[in-house]
Amino acid sequence: QSVLTQPPSVSGAPGQRVTISCTGSSSNIGTVYDVHWYQQLPGAAPKYVISGNTNRPSGVPDRFSGSKSGTSASLAITGLQAEDEADYYCQCYDTSLSGYVFGTGTKVTVL
Amino acid sequence: QITLKESGPTLVKPTQTLTLTCSFSGFSLTTSGAGVGWIRQPPGKALEWLAVIYWDDIKRYSASLKSRLTITKDTSKNQVVLTLTNMDPVDTATYFCAHRLGASSTGGAFDVWGLGTLVAVSS
Numbered sequence: 001q002s003v004l005t006q007p008p009s010v011s012g013a014p015g016q017r018v019t020i021s022c023t024g025s026s027s028n029i030g031t032v033y034d035v036h037w038y039q040q041l042p043g044a045a046p047k048y049v050i051s052g053n054t055n056r057p058s059g060v061p062d063r064f065s066g067s068k069s070g071t072s073a074s075l076a077i078t079g080l081q082a083e084d085e086a087d088y089y090c091q092c093y094d095t096s097l098s099g100y101v102f103g104t105g106t107k108v109t110v111l
Numbered sequence: 112q113i114t115l116k117e118s119g120p121t122l123v124k125p126t127q128t129l130t131l132t133c134s135f136s137g138f139s140l141t142t143s144g145a146g147v148g149w150i151r152q153p154p155g156k157a158l159e160w161l162a163v164i165y166w167d168d169i170k171r172y173s174a175s176l177k178s179r180l181t182i183t184k185d186t187s188k189n190q191v192v193l194t195l196t197n198m199d200p201v202d203t204a205t206y207f208c209a210h211r212l213g214a215s216s217t218g219g220a221f222d223v224w225g226l227g228t229l230v231a232v233s234s
C-alpha cells in the first residue's frame with residue numbers, strides 16, 4: 001500500500017553509522033516536494049526528526065542527517081546510541097495521488 | 112506550543128461509522144498555511160495517511176479510502192473531525208491527528224502529533 005519503499009530493518013553497534021533508504025518515484029520524491037523523516041519509539045507517537053530533506057528540527061541531535069537525490073532519500077544516524085532504537089518512516093507529498101505518502105518503515109536495532 | 116489530542120470511541124462495530132475529534136491548541140486553522148492531518152497505524156504495521164484539511168478549507172483524502180472519509184473543521188472550537196464510514200475489522204488501528212507544517216495547500220510535514228487513540232472494530 002505504501003508507495004515509498006524502505007528496508008524492513010537495519011542494525012548497528014553503538015557508535016556505528018547506519019543509513020536508511022527511502023525509494024519513491026517521479027510523482028513524489030522526484031518532485032519539488034521535500035522528504036521528511038519520523039522516529040517512532042515503541043508505544044509512542046511519531047516524532048519529526050528531519051525536515052525538508054536535510055534539516056533537523058530544534059532539539060534533534062546532530063547525529064541525525066538526511067539527504068535526497070533523484071527519486072530516493074536517506075536518513076543517516078552516526079554515533080548510534082541505544083536510545084535510537086526505534087522505527088523510522090519517510091514521508092513526502094505525491095502529485096499523482098494529490099496526498100501524502102509514508103514509507104514502509106524501518107526498524108533500527110542497536111546491537 | 113502546539114498540542115493536539117484525539118478523542119472518540121475505543122470500540123465500534125462492523126458497518127458503523129467512526130467519528131474522531133482532534134482538539135488542538137497553539138495555532139489557528141484560520142492562519143494562512145495551517146493544516147491538520149489524520150494518520151493511522153494498524154497494530155504492528157506502518158503509518159498510513161488518511162486526510163488533511165487546510166486553513167482555506169481545501170481537503171485531501173487518501174485515494175484508497177476517499178469514498179469513506181470526511182474531514183471537517185470548526186475553527187471556533189479549534190477542532191477537526193474525521194469520519195470513516197462502513198468500519199471493518201481491518202480498520203482497527205491507532206488514529207493520530209497531527210499539525211501540518213507548510214505554506215500552501217500541498218506538501219509539508221507533520222511536525223507535531225497527538226498521542227493517538229486506539230480504535231478496535233469488532234462485533
